Amino acid sequence: MTVQTALLQGAKILDDSGIPAARLTAEVLLSHALGRERTYLYSYPEADIGDLAWLHYGRYLHERLQGKPTQYITRKQDFFGREFRVSPDVLIPRPETEHVIEQVLALNPHPSRIVDVGCGSGAIAVTLSLELGCVVFATDISPAAAAVARANAAALGATVHIVVCDLLAPVGACECDLVVSNPPYVPKSQLESLQREVRDYEPVTALLAGEAGTEFYERLADEGKRVLRPGGYIVLELGFSFSEPVRSIFQHGWDHISVLPDLAGIPRVFAARRTR
Numbered sequence: 576m577t578v579q580t581a582l583l584q585g586a587k588i589l590d591d592s593g594i595p596a597a598r599l600t601a602e603v604l605l606s607h608a609l610g611r612e613r614t615y616l617y618s619y620p621e622a623d624i625g626d627l628a629w630l631h632y633g634r635y636l637h638e639r640l641q642g643k644p645t646q647y648i649t650r651k652q653d654f655f656g657r658e659f660r661v662s663p664d665v666l667i668p669r670p671e672t673e674h675v676i677e678q679v680l681a682l683n684p685h686p687s688r689i690v691d692v693g694c695g696s697g698a699i700a701v702t703l704s705l706e707l708g709c710v711v712f713a714t715d716i717s718p719a720a721a722a723v724a725r726a727n728a729a730a731l732g733a734t735v736h737i738v739v740c741d742l743l744a745p746v747g748a749c750e751c752d753l754v755v756s757n758p759p760y761v762p763k764s765q766l767e768s769l770q771r772e773v774r775d776y777e778p779v780t781a782l783l784a785g786e787a788g789t790e791f792y793e794r795l796a797d798e799g800k801r802v803l804r805p806g807g808y809i810v811l812e813l814g815f816s817f818s819e820p821v822r823s824i825f826q827h828g829w830d831h832i833s834v835l836p837d838l839a840g841i842p843r844v845f846a847a848r849r850t851r
């Protein structure tokens with residue numbers, strides 16, 4: 576079986592089952608099975624893939640057809656130009672979340688204490704630590720997610736201290752300069768309507784808020800007010816159509832409020848300053 580034939584067959588099987596980006600997915604899965612970069616597939620289309628890679632490739636295609644996200648098969652996802660390890664214990668970092676990083680960098684902070692709440696894979700905490708060249712603190716309620724974040728911090732050489740706890744519980748009053756978070760924001764009633772890749776594979780603790788979806792924003796507004804020093808910022812990823820509800824949650828005790836859109840024009844990143 577040559578690279579080219581394996582790709583054609585894999586892409587057709589995926590496409591026939593309605594998997595989006597079938598050709599790209601086949602390329603990612605085949606290069607993962609071969610332990611090679613994707614460029615190899617284009618450089619050596621006539622190369623024989625061998626029995627072992629064929630077996631692995633078949634298994635990966637089967638898993639993807641069942642709905643497993645490609646990133647949980649390859650166990651990796653790029654975020655802000657770096658490769659993060661992911662497992663089903665953590666949310667797969669999304670490209671939209673890179674706007675959270677851009678907003679923090681645009682605020683041009685020189686913070687002595689940053690906390691990333693709900694760090695998951697560590698995508699935000701590790702990236703900020705490396706981009707700003709500083710220590711970042713991070714929390715997550717899931718010990719398994721914290722372990723993934725620790726491994727990513729170590730692999731990428733970031734200094735991130737990770738604590739397993741509920742939001743900002745162990746952080747003292749006025750101890751932070753910047754709080755950042757991509758909190759769970761799916762309303763309970765919408766769980767069933769999520770894509771099966773998300774609903775059946777990503778951790779429910781990373782997705783689900785409460786009945787309204789805004790519950791974590793309410794808690795972060797209260798806790799943010801407590802832990803941020805006056806003049807410190809909070810930067811949050813927004814769930815779909817949450818711009819106005821979150822603005823009204825942050826009505827008192829905050830100023831310099833802004834909401835930035837993502838590339839699709841959807842309001843995506845909320846920022847507010849703790850009043851001085």
Ligand SMILES: C[S@@+](CC[C@H](N)C(=O)[O-])C[C@H]1O[C@@H](n2cnc3c(N)ncnc32)[C@H](O)[C@@H]1O
Nearest residue numbers: 668693694695715716717741742757758780781
């Ligand atoms: C939407 S995910 C974000 C993960 C990562 N920051 C990212 O952007 O890819 C939300 C994270 O919050 C964590 N989480 C949920 N409830 C929490 C709580 N009460 N306290 C701390 N973390 C929580 C979940 O375990 C999950 O890792």
